[in-house]
Amino acid sequence: MGHATRCVPVIHALLFYEYKVLIAATPQQKIFFEKEFPTIVCIDLKGYGITYSKRRWLFPFRVMLQMPKIFSVINYEHKWLQKIIDEYKIDLVISDNRYGLYSKKIPCIFITHQLKIKSAFRWVEKLLQLNNYRHIEKFDYCWIPDTNTKNNLSGELSHPKKLPNIPVHYIDLLSRFEKNISATIKYDYCIVLSGPEPQRTILENKILKDIHQLKDKILLVRGLPANKEDLPSTENVEIKNHLPGMQLQQAFQQSEYIISRSGYTTVMEVLSLSKKSILIATPGQTEQEYLSKILLEQNLCYCISQKNFNIVTAIQQAKKFPYSTISLPVFRKENLQQLLSQIKF
Structure with missing residues (x-):
């Protein structure tokens, strides 16, 4: 659900600047979005349907067995998007970790914080990154919810030595929440x-x-x-x-x-x-x-x-525990216009 919830500040920014928004979501995500944005049209999008094991050591094997199904859904959602673009007259796609939602018809943005996918083995990480970039580079732009500074949140995940061969923008942290120092502890x-x-x-x-x-x-x-x-x-x-x-x-x-x-x-x-x-x-x-x-x-x-x-x-x-604090910039609606100004429509 995290991929859905972190899209909330981006959607609020789009609405603030009076863009018309269409949300595509899985059934569970759709319930969430319809409660958050009751006036926005939300259409069904097939999920990857990944299931997880009870035992940690079985996790990678369980995921590998499901890869054919995942690639099938990626192909399906790519074909599905082409029809949706024409049906709803869409001008821009913003996809949070949905690898098939790209098109040559209009600009498409991929949101991710995982440019590098961690593994216990370095050679596996390299293979995973190559495959990850192969999909990401089908998009026109990549937005990363973190800062491009030494003090960042995601470490190697969003700051690998090599970036995808498309424009990459660090858009600051995506959070639905505003800090309220006067809130009473309940x-x-x-x-x-x-x-x-x-x-x-x-x-x-x-x-x-x-x-x-x-x-x-x-x-x-x-x-x-x-x-x-x-x-x-x-x-x-x-x-x-x-x-x-x-x-x-x-x-x-x-x-x-x-x-x-x-x-x-x-x-x-x-x-x-x-x-x-x-x-x-x-x-x-x-x-x-x-x-x-x-x-x-x-x-x-x-x-x-x-x-x-x-x-x-x-x-x-x-x-x-000796908690420390960190001050990192959070995505604001003003960020959106700057990001959109760099897109070639």
């Missing part, structure tokens, strides 16, 4: 679950098993916007299936700590609010594991593996 901990199954449920079960031991005021957001079945709240633990952007922003601002995955979108939002956090990488997702490593080394976030995660122990350790 929760000790805001727990936000997200990501693919079965790992979302595995982490949720680990948290629910021990959360009753805590006496702190806690908000648990399950990350299930389509779920109609509610879990009962208790005196000190408030449970929500989903919170729209403005309500989640308020919850973040009103919380002392954020407990979540170490997905890049979450990291951008947490650090843009200067919040203390406890982050748990999705097992096998090398990008999240790499981000956890560099964030922990810089004392920006307290990070722990899911295997070793226990909510009671993690909170005890986080209270002792």
